[in-house]
Amino acid sequence: MNALYDITPFTLLDYPGLPAAIFWFAGCNLRCGYCYNSDIVFGEGRISVHEALFFLQRRQGLLEGVVLSGGECTLHPKLVTFVRTIKALGYCVKIDTNAMRPDVLRALLKEDLIDYCALDFKAPQSQMQQVCGGGKEALFWESFELLQSSMIDFEVRTTFHGALMRHETLEAMAYALHVKGYHKPFFVQRFINGVPTLNDLPEDHTKAMPIAYVQWR
Numbered sequence: 001m002n003a004l005y006d007i008t009p010f011t012l013l014d015y016p017g018l019p020a021a022i023f024w025f026a027g028c029n030l031r032c033g034y035c036y037n038s039d040i041v042f043g044e045g046r047i048s049v050h051e052a053l054f055f056l057q058r059r060q061g062l063l064e065g066v067v068l069s070g071g072e073c074t075l076h077p078k079l080v081t082f083v084r085t086i087k088a089l090g091y092c093v094k095i096d097t098n099a100m101r102p103d104v105l106r107a108l109l110k111e112d113l114i115d116y117c118a119l120d121f122k123a124p125q126s127q128m129q130q131v132c133g134g135g136k137e138a139l140f141w142e143s144f145e146l147l148q149s150s151m152i153d154f155e156v157r158t159t160f161h162g163a164l165m166r167h168e169t170l171e172a173m174a175y176a177l178h179v180k181g182y183h184k185p186f187f188v189q190r191f192i193n194g195v196p197t198l199n200d201l202p203e204d205h206t207k208a209m210p211i212a213y214v215q216w217r
């Protein structure tokens with residue numbers, strides 16, 4: 001079974017400070033209304049991990065990082081083995097995850113296999129169904145605590161759409177992070193108007209925090 005939907009061969013934007021490639025894993029265990037990767041969420045994998053590793057072998061010395069994104073990369077049953085091989089090739093690894101598989105995160109951290117993590121904080125439990133069609137806030141906090149007690153650098157991020165979430169909720173999420181000892185930027189991504197998404201959301205013209213970050217002070 002092919003795991004990857006696609007490969008972005010070069011990016012300077014997605015791995016902080018490093019030239020990197022992005023591996024887009026097919027499939028996801030959530031269904032966020034604002035998701036604009038429906039091809040990846042519902043699509044079949046088209047590229048095998050062997051092809052992906054061959055790609056990295058040919059890019060040694062040109063790229064420094066690999067971003068494992070999707071979809072949801074932690075669903076791949078052999079992710080840990082795959083990342084071991086990527087690290088053995090000398091690459092730094094960043095994981096983009098929706099935080100619903102702390103068991104996989106734990107396995108990766110245990111072997112020091114990741115260098116950076118972007119962790120989604122989808123919503124409080126009362127709004128998980130509305131925002132992303134399921135999932136558990138408790139799994140986010142479990143993933144968060146694993147990262148918070150690790151040595152690796154990470155960021156927390158949330159996508160905001162005014163039809164799905166109130167500003168007060170976003171502020172409560174920022175405060176909850178603060179209480180848990182998170183003092184790094186909390187990135188708030190605005191929903192991108194005018195692109196196809198999983199749910200047919202209306203355009204969002206609410207005045208929210210800008211695309212940047214908020215930090216509880």
Ligand code: SF4
Nearest residue numbers: 028030032035071098
């Ligand atoms: S935005 Fe939601 S549905 Fe889309 S890939 Fe991320 S977690 Fe999955």
